[in-house]
């Protein structure tokens with residue numbers, strides 16, 4: 001088994017005890033971290049490498065090692081519809097984009113997902129979820145297309161089988177042409193779990209189920225999807241309390257808040273995480289905390305759509321699990337996960353003062369926090385012996401960061417540093433800030449062609 005030694009770098013383990021090393025090392029054997037510490041690795045920590053095994057040593061001085069970042073909310077297909085409805089509210093933006101998304105097919109989704117995943121990797125992301133909820137009738141296997149793209153790029157992948165079954169003719173927001181029949185959704189969800197879900201410890205792919213939002217799915221679908229998820233032991237995800245308009249929709253149609261609505265359908269629990277959670281009152285936050293329901297905070301998207309500011313300080317103080325998400329690229333053209341760490345810190349402080357979120361808390365949301373939302377906190381999200389080798393090595397000695405006293409402040413508050421190395425499951429995805437798994441120029445060209453095809457005639 002091959003061994004990789006990173007040495008001479010600052011190490012922020014995000015292990016929950018605040019363990020950091022000013023000049024440390026990480027030893028990776030196969031796909032597992034076997035040692036982390038100050039100074040050089042001890043001969044004993046390399047002893048597991050038998051004669052003949054390859055040991056690669058990397059001089060990582062000038063760099064900061066963190067856990068690979070974990071993205072807990074995204075819509076990869078939206079890579080092809082960036083820059084549209086640039087000054088719109090959520091409901092206006094959705095209404096303009098649904099007809100374009102109706103033109104998705106497997107080839108276009110594969111090209112766009114490859115572009116989105118490659119870009120995510122360049123922002124330090126080693127694990128991402130995807131929420132795919134548009135399944136045009138003649139579009140082919142669009143979920144399979146995202147899985148193929150993730151295998152090509154090499155990221156650990158948590159795709160969710162999304163869905164919409166409440167079209168405009170039944171009082172929902174989406175046009176009827178992009179919604180599916182409930183029985184067909186549940187059958188396809190079951191088939192996706194059987195085909196793709198790998199529950200093993202070192203899994204590179206786990207499926208979840210994700211009916212889209214209260215205003216695009218029926219209560220029957222939410223309830224039956226929850227039953228299926230619990231029978232098959234997969235996680236549940238949906239959008240919730242993103243805008244004030246959504247809260248008004250829930251009051252009008254269900255006579256309650258979005259969290260009360262989910263609660264009534266068995267949709268709160270440690271196996272559920274919700275995107276956004278912007279418009280939550282104190283009772284909703286207490287209920288999420290009590291049920292250990294997670295929130296994927298997406299600050300750039302919330303800003304782009306003028307949705308509001310998530311109460312992250314209050315969520316964290318109450319004990320709600322919180323992770324970060326870039327959200328779909330159509331509402332966050334930047335789609336940078338390290339960028340989202342910076343946004344999370346800044347927006348929390350803009351709303352709640354300078355101590356509303358520390359730089360280390362912001363980094364923790366994108367690492368340990370995300371791992372907890374995806375049910376992977378025993379495997380990823382921190383740099384500790386025995387965990388899977390998902391590691392981001394950031395270069396902090398170039399003009400952008402050289403001389404910044406605290407490497408974590410440099411990473412979180414500064415511009416995106418070059419990625420010296422990104423390991424996923426022990427394998428290099430990025431070296432010297434270049435993707436090594438896919439060709440970046442080809443991914444850009446394919447993305448451009450797919451986006452042009454989607455928009456042709458609009």
Ligand SMILES: [Zn+2]
Nearest residue numbers: 239275327328
């Ligand atoms: Zn979303």
